[in-house]
Amino acid sequence: MSGQFSSAEVSKHSSKKDLWVTIHEKVYNISSFVDEHPGGEEVLLDVGGQDATEAFEDVGHSDEAREILDGLLVGDLKRAPGEAAPKTGATDKIAAGPGGRSDSGPGFGIAVYAVLLLGAAVAYFGYNYVQNQEGK
Numbered sequence: 001m002s003g004q005f006s007s008a009e010v011s012k013h014s015s016k017k018d019l020w021v022t023i024h025e026k027v028y029n030i031s032s033f034v035d036e037h038p039g040g041e042e043v044l045l046d047v048g049g050q051d052a053t054e055a056f057e058d059v060g061h062s063d064e065a066r067e068i069l070d071g072l073l074v075g076d077l078k079r080a081p082g083e084a085a086p087k088t089g090a091t092d093k094i095a096a097g098p099g100g101r102s103d104s105g106p107g108f109g110i111a112v113y114a115v116l117l118l119g120a121a122v123a124y125f126g127y128n129y130v131q132n133q134e135g136k
């Protein structure tokens with residue numbers, strides 16, 4: 001079974017027994033997998049009938065998980081003209097990375113540098129302060 005489905009069509013399949021999601025513009029019927037999902041059924045029911053690209057990629061699923069998805073494919077997502085594509089900024093970065101995978105979201109690296117810089121500044125001024133005290 002394969003075809004093209006609009007997001008309105010996909011959103012009709014949001015019950016546990018009939019659960020579809022969209023990931024990267026492809027439509028998957030994950031009903032048979034809900035009970036087997038290592039991450040639990042709750043998260044899958046949450047994204048039922050919706051675009052699950054971000055949720056799926058944020059977890060950093062393995063290649064095995066992607067293979068399971070391949071087996072659940074029902075078709076392509078048909079976007080209505082003018083319909084906005086979902087936000088997949090984080091996903092685009094992951095896809096563009098050298099290994100194709102990344103564990104941290106965007107902005108995480110910057111936060112780490114900020115903390116390191118702050119620590120270095122505190123250490124530097126603290127050291128100077130102690131030196132000055134000793135000099136007295």
Ligand code: HEM
Nearest residue numbers: 030038039043047052055056059060061062064065068069
């Ligand atoms: C819809 C298709 C999905 C498939 C086929 C799938 C498949 C899998 C598989 C095979 C694993 C085991 C680890 C791995 O191989 O990466 C896993 C783990 C996990 N999944 Fe999914 N997943 C899907 C969607 C989601 C979504 C939408 C979420 C939402 C947050 C999610 C959250 C998780 C979490 C948190 C784990 C880690 C569980 C643990 O290690 O205890 N998954 N998934």
